[in-house]
Amino acid sequence: MKKIIKNGTIVTAADTYKADILIENEKIALIGQDLTDPAAEVVDAEGNYIFPGGIDPHTHLEMPFGGTVSKDDFETGTIAAAHGGTTTVIDFCLTDKGKLLQNSIDQWHAKSKDKSVIDYSFHLMIGEMNDSVLEQLPSVIEDEGITSFKVFMAYKNVFQADDGTLFRTLEQAKKLGALVMVHAENGDVIEHLVNKALEAGQTDPIYHALTRPPEVEGEATGRAAELTGLADSQLYVVHVTCEEAVEAIAKARKKGYNVTGETCPQYLVLDQSYLEKPDFEGAKYVWSPPLREKHHQEVLWKALKTGDLQTLGSDQCSFDFKGQKDLGKEDFTKIPNGGPIIEDRVSILFSEGVKKGRISLNEFVDITSTKIAKTFGLFPQKGTISVGADADIVIFDPSVERTISVETSHMAADYNPFEGMKVTGQPVSVLSRGDFVIKNKEFVGKLGKGNYLKRSRYGELTSSKEELYQK
Numbered sequence: 001m002k003k004i005i006k007n008g009t010i011v012t013a014a015d016t017y018k019a020d021i022l023i024e025n026e027k028i029a030l031i032g033q034d035l036t037d038p039a040a041e042v043v044d045a046e047g048n049y050i051f052p053g054g055i056d057p058h059t060h061l062e063m064p065f066g067g068t069v070s071k072d073d074f075e076t077g078t079i080a081a082a083h084g085g086t087t088t089v090i091d092f093c094l095t096d097k098g099k100l101l102q103n104s105i106d107q108w109h110a111k112s113k114d115k116s117v118i119d120y121s122f123h124l125m126i127g128e129m130n131d132s133v134l135e136q137l138p139s140v141i142e143d144e145g146i147t148s149f150k151v152f153m154a155y156k157n158v159f160q161a162d163d164g165t166l167f168r169t170l171e172q173a174k175k176l177g178a179l180v181m182v183h184a185e186n187g188d189v190i191e192h193l194v195n196k197a198l199e200a201g202q203t204d205p206i207y208h209a210l211t212r213p214p215e216v217e218g219e220a221t222g223r224a225a226e227l228t229g230l231a232d233s234q235l236y237v238v239h240v241t242c243e244e245a246v247e248a249i250a251k252a253r254k255k256g257y258n259v260t261g262e263t264c265p266q267y268l269v270l271d272q273s274y275l276e277k278p279d280f281e282g283a284k285y286v287w288s289p290p291l292r293e294k295h296h297q298e299v300l301w302k303a304l305k306t307g308d309l310q311t312l313g314s315d316q317c318s319f320d321f322k323g324q325k326d327l328g329k330e331d332f333t334k335i336p337n338g339g340p341i342i343e344d345r346v347s348i349l350f351s352e353g354v355k356k357g358r359i360s361l362n363e364f365v366d367i368t369s370t371k372i373a374k375t376f377g378l379f380p381q382k383g384t385i386s387v388g389a390d391a392d393i394v395i396f397d398p399s400v401e402r403t404i405s406v407e408t409s410h411m412a413a414d415y416n417p418f419e420g421m422k423v424t425g426q427p428v429s430v431l432s433r434g435d436f437v438i439k440n441k442e443f444v445g446k447l448g449k450g451n452y453l454k455r456s457r458y459g460e461l462t463s464s465k466e467e468l469y470q471k
Ligand SMILES: NC(=O)NCCC(=O)O
Pocket: 060, 183, 239, 286, 287, 288, 289, 315, 317, 337, 338, 339
């Protein structure tokens, strides 16, 4: 059914203005003043902002990791994402060395297809580069529309790839039109520091942070950036946490290298002291890279403002405190890394960023949606409010004050790392391709309604404006 959203203030990465939006056949059909259509349902957005749906470029839903499987799957994870104002997720498809890439992709399709309530896509992990992988990559791009490859520089003996693999992936990405993403930490140095800590009997959660200092992230980020310059390729550094890594990215960008970076809400508002909470509670705050000392937070905010970092991902990878995080009670290396973030990503950036004057409203939309769509080959189908784009829309109340709590969140894990944090603003209603997924803060979507998105090659537009108007 057609809809007209009335009386709201539309905010895109470029503009802020009052207008009505007509939605028809899943798309934005018209934007204008005083729109009327007797066949349309009228949605009153008085007092609210209208944002393009958030895009989360970094999720790990139902992912086997650390001897267990992340708790939120494509059902609970995407429902929570929608409550939080996100209408597209790009999840990391893991691969196994020596096995066909397509097998892994098929597994990821199987776990998402009947569950996702919003649109979704995949990045593909590259763990090794050899003739067989080289042969398979063109069809990953052509047939699956997967145009971003992820290389882990850490997690030795699990996901870690060597520098040769990273460099050859960068070369292939350049040739094929894909973007290389890196988890940038020096896994070999971390392994050595971890062994020394364990030998000294240092087993508490805080040693997770102390054995992965900012220098190992800065070094790996700089190395990946230099290899990108050498390959004349393109790089996206995920979950940047610290000054050392921001400096490495800024230096590469000054040299004209195509290096971009993402940070996550946890690194903007939580710090290393959380890992020292008593009764093993510090395990709730174990991420890789780890939370940093507080002074790094302002560096990250500044980098989002100046553009050395461009995007915000959640790195959603949730585990229960009881039964999953406590696998590491006697040994911090056994604590599954990650946390439940997907629902609070957009609100935290609005509250801590826009409301506190660190970024503008339009920068907020860019960082949580538009820039991500452009970077990952989804623009202008996603990431903006314009005629012809998918009607992925968030009606957002900017004035409501609330406290984040596990009691009111929709993620499956048994805690929320932002418990007790006061935020201003909340999505009221969220539409995915013109249908309500969230209406007046209630979930009204349907399992399996989300479409798998094939993405454009790096740097290409999803479709020409002409094609969009014809649809
Ligand atoms: N970040 C984290 O601690 N867990 C998820 C896996 C990853 O992104 O490295």
